[in-house]
Amino acid sequence: MGVINVKVGTRSYQLACEEGQEKKLMLTAEDLDKRVDNLSRQMRTGNESLLLVMSSLMLLEEFNEYKNKYEISKDFSKAQKDEEVTEVLNTISSYLETLIEKIEKN
Numbered sequence: 001m002g003v004i005n006v007k008v009g010t011r012s013y014q015l016a017c018e019e020g021q022e023k024k025l026m027l028t029a030e031d032l033d034k035r036v037d038n039l040s041r042q043m044r045t046g047n048e049s050l051l052l053v054m055s056s057l058m059l060l061e062e063f064n065e066y067k068n069k070y071e072i073s074k075d076f077s078k079a080q081k082d083e084e085v086t087e088v089l090n091t092i093s094s095y096l097e098t099l100i101e102k103i104e105k106n
Contacts, residue, residue, distance in 0.1 A: 008033045009040070009048045013102060028095075035059070049103050056099055063092060 002022045006013050006029035017025045035055045040046065043054070067085060 004029075006030075006033075009036050009051060011048065015098065032059075052099060052103055056096060060092070060096075063088070 002017050002019050004015055004017065004022050004026055006015055006026060008029060013029075015025060015029075032055060035058070036048070036051045039051050039054055039058075043051070045051065067088075
């Protein structure tokens with residue numbers, strides 16, 4: 001199992017991930033950090049818990065829009081769609097569980 005250090009907002013987190021997934025997780029954390037930073041400027045707040053929750057909700061909204069578009073696509077069989085959507089949902093679920101744990105600790 002790999003372990004990486006990521007920065008989101010002003011805080012650093014040590015996260016575990018599957019071997020070979022370190023770069024993907026690092027890029028995802030960088031994307032989240034940018035989203036939190038942009039939202040912080042828009043909302044003019046330094047409340048990181050609020051920023052993380054708002055960013056998570058915005059990501060879920062984006063995901064749901066993508067999922068709705070994806071579900072009506074005729075390029076993939078239903079089995080492929082179900083499998084890929086399940087994988088994405090599991091990834092998001094895992095990410096949100098980790099995020100909630102971090103927020104609750106603070």
